[in-house]
Amino acid sequence: MIYLNLFIGFLKVGLFSFGGAYAAIPLIRDVVLSYGWLSDEMLTYMIAVSESTPGPIMINLATYAGSLQAGFAGALIATAAVVLPSFVIILLIMILMKKLLKNPYVQAVLNGVKPCVTGVILATGVYMIFQNCMGSIGNFTVDLTAVILTAVLAVIYFGSRRVLKKRISPIGLIGISALAGILAYGL
């Protein structure tokens, strides 16, 4: 049963993740939290690990969640499930000579799904920052350290684009944030 759940869960991730790795995280988060495969802490940890290991982040996360839940077979199933939709869709597009994407009905669906995905991603970003700074609704506490860290990191990340004309890479920001976390919480 867990195999079937893993397969379906990551099939959803593979099928609905438009727009790259960070855009896929809200969806992965939704799936792994609702099935209870990973906690929020473990997910954060895995995102950092995925960043510092090679390969697409989505695949790394699927392999990890699958392996934790059901060992090697689980990892295999989750990874296959996350890859399958894009594999099949690209094959179809190539076979149907790209006409598929220009089909008005397909476009209509894509035009509806994309803004929805954008909304979901924005909401998850806002919520994660809110949760880091304030805790959950039931347990409302302002974490001043986290507020300051958020502000500092946001300034560094978005400011670097203006000042240096070259943005800090996500890996760079994760490195900086790890150091900042050790300094702020450890001392």
Next chain:
Amino acid sequence: MELLLTFAKIGLFTFGGGYAMLALIEDTCVVKKGWITHDEMMNITVIAESTPGPVAVNCATYVGYKQKGLAGSAFATVGMVIPSFCIIFLISMFLDNFLEIGWVAHAFAGIKIAVGILILDAGVKMFKKTPKKPLPLAILICAFLAMLSVSLFSLHISSVTLMLTAAVISLALFAVKPETGKEGVKR
């Protein structure tokens, strides 16, 4: 076999997700191997972005199919996935208690904040690409509010449900009033 090895190499040496990978794929498949032309590479990038799934997997499938049909696309995709699969699987087996070390936990508290910022950034980037028309904006705002309230009050509506709803609404509107969809096609 060459496809498998080539994409395994690409999978092994790309850190930091899809966009970092595109540069390497272009270098390998266009410049060194001449499997595809530069124009095709641009096409793949567009297709990969408007279809779900990891961009790297989309590219591997496309190039593989172009070279050797169905078998080629299967080999290229598997090659792409193998390195990250093996690495993450090993990590998941040996590093379970890693999070309990004090400074590691502090570092991840910092990283969690960075991930929030990165997701928000991905969302903002997608928002900028969204056509500023009533329908996409309405869907975007509804999805944003729905997802935010789901997270805040821990309701059980998955983001996949939201996306399917958006797809159906958009398709229905298109069926009723086709010009809305056609404008979308031009963009």
